[in-house]
Amino acid sequence: MHSALVLLGLSVPTIYAAPFTLSERAVPPLLNVEPTQVPIPGEHDWTSGYVAEFPIHSSCNATQRHEITKGLEEAVLLAKHAKEHILIHGNKSEIFQKYFGAGPAGSVIGWFDKIATANRDGVLFRCDDPDQNCATQDNWGGHWRGANASSETVICDASYTTRLPLAALCGRGFDIATGKPSRFWGPDLIHRLYHVDLVGEGIIDHHADGYAGVTELAKGENYTLAAVNSATLSYFATEVYAYDISIPGEGCVGKAAASAVAEHAHGAPTSETATSTSAMAVTTSIDPTRVIPAPAQTSTAAAAGQDCHSHDDGTIHCV
Numbered sequence: 001m002h003s004a005l006v007l008l009g010l011s012v013p014t015i016y017a018a019p020f021t022l023s024e025r026a027v028p029p030l031l032n033v034e035p036t037q038v039p040i041p042g043e044h045d046w047t048s049g050y051v052a053e054f055p056i057h058s059s060c061n062a063t064q065r066h067e068i069t070k071g072l073e074e075a076v077l078l079a080k081h082a083k084e085h086i087l088i089h090g091n092k093s094e095i096f097q098k099y100f101g102a103g104p105a106g107s108v109i110g111w112f113d114k115i116a117t118a119n120r121d122g123v124l125f126r127c128d129d130p131d132q133n134c135a136t137q138d139n140w141g142g143h144w145r146g147a148n149a150s151s152e153t154v155i156c157d158a159s160y161t162t163r164l165p166l167a168a169l170c171g172r173g174f175d176i177a178t179g180k181p182s183r184f185w186g187p188d189l190i191h192r193l194y195h196v197d198l199v200g201e202g203i204i205d206h207h208a209d210g211y212a213g214v215t216e217l218a219k220g221e222n223y224t225l226a227a228v229n230s231a232t233l234s235y236f237a238t239e240v241y242a243y244d245i246s247i248p249g250e251g252c253v254g255k256a257a258a259s260a261v262a263e264h265a266h267g268a269p270t271s272e273t274a275t276s277t278s279a280m281a282v283t284t285s286i287d288p289t290r291v292i293p294a295p296a297q298t299s300t301a302a303a304a305g306q307d308c309h310s311h312d313d314g315t316i317h318c319v
């Protein structure tokens with residue numbers, strides 16, 4: 001049992017006799033390393049070079065740093081949950097089928113793990129405006145620096161006044177079918193991270209955008225592109241989090257989209273009966289802090305910062 005716990009990130013019970021105790025291990029917090037794999041001090045450290053936190057540039061002041069850090073934590077939480085939803089339900093999940101068609105599930109798990117766990121070394125977020133896009137483009141929330149610095153992302157001031165926290169997901173009249181997941185920090189930063197070559201490897205791309213676009217992609221002949229489509233990954237992560245965590249068993253896909261699913265599945269999220277809570281506690285790294293407080297009912301009329309970026313070929317892409 002302990003290996004499943006370690007693999008999926010639960011702490012190892014103290015009764016487990018390991019050569020090193022966890023308090024001694026020099027392994028960064030995001031890596032789930034078996035006690036027997038913890039590097040021995042003075043010998044080859046296979047974890048060396050692992051950076052657990054996304055680097056934030058010195059151009060970000062204290063407030064910006066806090067907001068971006070919190071947003072990135074939410075991006076990581078979404079990616080982790082998306083991965084675990086697929087690890088548990090695989091392609092039996094109707095939400096999985098809706099976004100990825102006939103699959104495959106394995107590569108999608110991998111792309112989410114790039115954000116959930118992979119080395120953050122070199123993935124830089126900055127708050128100055130080196131390319132002058134914040135200053136000159138209409139209401140951009142930020143942009144990937146493309147050929148100017150392919151591992152760098154600029155966050156513009158519009159983000160701080162338009163992006164919402166994950167705790168507000170499904171509140172304020174938001175639904176996934178008609179709203180933009182990028183209104184929330186987590187999905188917005190997932191999209192931005194996939195642009196960075198260290199994360200998206202130049203493989204994650206824009207093949208379809210918007211709820212209608214991504215669900216059509218999954219149904220069509222090119223469904224395998226869904227697994228490498230940036231908007232598919234952020235929509236899926238948002239919808240499974242909404243359905244599993246924000247409003248458990250209900251989510252907020254929107255009335256039209258929800259009734260189509262209910263007709264087919266009688267409202268069940270997967271073709272299987274729900275996994276019992278105790279089984280989930282043993283096999284996944286579900287975090288008790290994921291219990292989400294009721295969303296605030298205040299209305300936010302602020303226009304969402306546009307989700308745009310320029311591509312190397314000079315085109316500008318907004319979603």
Ligand SMILES: *[C@@H]1O[C@H](CO)[C@@H](O)[C@H](O)[C@H]1NC(C)=O
Nearest residue numbers: 060061062063064065157160
């Ligand atoms: C950080 O910069 C932003 C944008 O310029 C500004 O609104 C905010 O007040 C600054 N925060 C601090 C602590 O200086």
Ligand SMILES: *[C@@H]1O[C@H](CO)[C@@H](O)[C@H](O)[C@H]1NC(C)=O
Nearest residue numbers: 090091092097101102103105
């Ligand atoms: C799920 O995956 C299995 C194994 O690859 C495959 O046989 C099955 O057709 C898939 N189901 C759906 C609904 O895609």
Ligand SMILES: *[C@@H]1O[C@H](CO)[C@@H](O)[C@H](O)[C@H]1NC(C)=O
Nearest residue numbers: 131133144145146147148310
């Ligand atoms: C890269 O820098 C050039 C020159 O400053 C600028 O015109 C261009 O828009 C920048 N590219 C991006 C993706 O911001």
Ligand SMILES: *[C@@H]1O[C@H](CO)[C@@H](O)[C@H](O)[C@H]1NC(C)=O
Nearest residue numbers: 216217219220221222223225
């Ligand atoms: C699928 O992709 C191929 C190759 O890019 C393209 O020619 C075709 O039009 C696409 N099909 C649909 C339905 O978009």
